[in-house]
Amino acid sequence: MRLTGIKYAALLGLLAAVPLAQGLPRGDLHGIQDRTTYDPRDAHQVDQFDHERVNRRTFWHQIDPRGTGKPGRLGDKPDDAPSVSPGRVGTDNPGSTSGGSVGKTPDSPPAFSDSNLENARSKGEGLQRDLEQALFNNKPDDGNTTPLVDSGYTVNRQVESPTDEKYLAEFPIDYKKDWASTDVVKGESGTIVKTIQDGDQGVLAVKESWNKDKDPNGVGWTTMVMDNWRTTAGTTEKIQGLKYMVRDNIQTIDTTDSKGVKLNTVNAMTTVFDKMKADTKKTLTLDPKSNNPDEIASFQLMAAQTHVARPVQLLKDYHNELGNLKITKLHLQDYNHESRDYQRNIIIEFGK
Secondary structure, three states: OOOOHHHHHHHHHHHHHHHHHHHOOHHHHHHHHOOOOOOHHHHHHHHHHHHHHHHHHHHHHOOOOOOOOOOOOOOOOOOOOOOOOOOOOOOOOOOOOOOOOOOOOOOOOOOOOOHHHHHHHHHHHHHHHHHHHHHHOOOOOOOOOOOHHHHOOEEEEEEEOOOOOHHHOOOOOOOOOOEEEEEEEOOOOOEEEEEEEEOOOOEEEEEEEOHHHHOOOOOOHHHHHHHHHHHHHOOHHHHOOOOEEEEOOOOOOOEEOOOOOEEOHHHHHHHHHHHOOOOOOOOEEEOOOOOOHHHHHHHHHHHHOHHHHHHHHHHHHOOOOOOOOEEEEEEEEOOOOOOOOOOOEEEEEEEO
16 A cells, blocks of 8 residues: 555654653653643652652762671761760769769769868768779889887787777677787877777777877878788788778867868768768668769768778778778767767778
């Protein structure tokens, strides 16, 4: 059949339209067909297609060239990630490697509303931190190791039975056996320091202490007490086996440190019993590692007082010789204690 000119032209037009329809996406085709008739739905299809095409392209561009990592691995640490571990409880220094009791953060309210008590608490916290740093840094001992007799003192030693120490009945301490008594004097001073101790039990009780009044320029309390303990214990094993130090019959005495902080052990004990809402007829035990912030603050307040601060200093001055001991507990007994001893006592417990 012969094609006329009109039919031949129509056939060519159909053949040209087929590849055009197959080569364009549906959205683009509609854009051509609807040049004279606008349909909003067609515009939406064009936009949707373009958006999906861009997303497919940018996904592959965003893949980290280092790879996706092994299964279960979160990937490398960002360059700006913190390089220190979270701060430990008991320190003010984030990422600190040293221990200690729970400290007050700068933004937290003071543990005590009374400014002097709060200053004393801060002092006690600092003393504890100094001890921790000495242990952690393995510093040499600072204490004087010259025997007291070579420093001009007279040391009187005898056997004594601490039969009046019935307040120790709740502790694993035999106070009915004989202990060693050591009395340190100088010239006509009378007793400067008197201790009774038992090397086998690892216990030392300070019975008298008058360094400030009778020997202000002498070798100091820690040197005298350590000499008494060293001489009585005898061996390295027993020296490092010190478990308890007793401060008994504590009196109400006001002192002021070099920074103007007023200290009074009896007043501090009363404050602590009140803060802890403790029964004064029972022994109150304070743990420096407690999760109770009131207990931590109470421990720190007591650590600043003379009857505890001096033992802390002794642990620091002779930490190597004593085997790096710390205070693990403070046991406080009020005047009304059930032992009916009618005196205030502090039993300091040592350990690692």
